[in-house]
Amino acid sequence: MLGVFKNGLVSPPKELNSPSATNQPPAAAANNQNPLQSFLSYHNNNVSSMSFGNDASLAYAHSSDSFLPTQRLFSSVDDIHCLFLGSLNNLCALNKQYGLNKGANESMFVIQAYKTLRDRGPYPAHSVLKDLEGSFGFVGNDGRVMLFWGISADGSVVISDNLEVIKNSCSKSFAPFPTGCLYHTGGELKSFEHPKNKMKAISRVDSEGAMCGATFKVDIYAKTKSMPGLEVKLIGLGANKLDSILTFF
Numbered sequence: 001m002l003g004v005f006k007n008g009l010v011s012p013p014k015e016l017n018s019p020s021a022t023n024q025p026p027a028a029a030a031n032n033q034n035p036l037q038s039f040l041s042y043h044n045n046n047v048s049s050m051s052f053g054n055d056a057s058l059a060y061a062h063s064s065d066s067f068l069p070t071q072r073l074f075s076s077v078d079d080i081h082c083l084f085l086g087s088l089n090n091l092c093a094l095n096k097q098y099g100l101n102k103g104a105n106e107s108m109f110v111i112q113a114y115k116t117l118r119d120r121g122p123y124p125a126h127s128v129l130k131d132l133e134g135s136f137g138f139v140g141n142d143g144r145v146m147l148f149w150g151i152s153a154d155g156s157v158v159i160s161d162n163l164e165v166i167k168n169s170c171s172k173s174f175a176p177f178p179t180g181c182l183y184h185t186g187g188e189l190k191s192f193e194h195p196k197n198k199m200k201a202i203s204r205v206d207s208e209g210a211m212c213g214a215t216f217k218v219d220i221y222a223k224t225k226s227m228p229g230l231e232v233k234l235i236g237l238g239a240n241k242l243d244s245i246l247t248f249f
Helices: 026-030 035-042 091-097 106-120 163-170
Strands: 002-005 047-052 056-061 072-077 080-088 134-141 148-151 157-160 174-176 181-184 189-191 197-205 211-223 234-242 245-248
Touching (some): 035 056, 035 157, 072 106, 080 106, 148 163, 163 174, 174 211
Antiparallel strands (some): 002 157, 072 080
16 A cells, blocks of 8 residues: 655654755665555555656555555545555444445445544544454545655655655655554644653654654643544545554554
8 A cells, every 4th residue: 555645735743854854965866766666566556556747646455465464455436535554353343333335345435434533523533543453554535554744856655555655756754653542734743642642752762873754652741632523634544443442553
């Protein structure tokens, strides 16, 4: 799965950018691969992709690939688009709750949930997310699934489950998508489990001793405003739920 959002459309945390990136010579920056082209190459072009002008691109590799054990889905309804990895254990109950037919898949449910929040709100995002059970991750545009995110050479935000694509596109300016969080176009990283707390950046050094994009964790001492509704466009989310514990990546 891949989502690329151009600089200016979203405002990523500045700490995600590696300090070494600002000192990178132009020649080295030019060697960073285009995220979409890197994704296509990695999966031998067995990929479906969609671009929205020059602002955003979504792509997913077909699950027929032998090395892709996780279900991959793509849906588009009323100009809302969703890529979904994994599965929801309580999908039937959720479809019934939101008035969807029994054949609706996970990506179709996410779109309907988004439309409900957008059109019938304001409701905080976690009012829907708390009901999701399963192992999954998704990216939308208007598991245990491990997601990574980073900033490419042109300033685009790149989100993918493919670490090699992230490395090739973002050099050192990347990190694992933080546990327990969702990110949206308002430029805020929010914790689902602690929505009233701010997130703080933690410096990260790789095995070569180079500074990389920061990871993030909940600051238990710093409070923020209440969780916003989805009047903004949802960008990245990943999750895993076991028993009564819901964790996002």
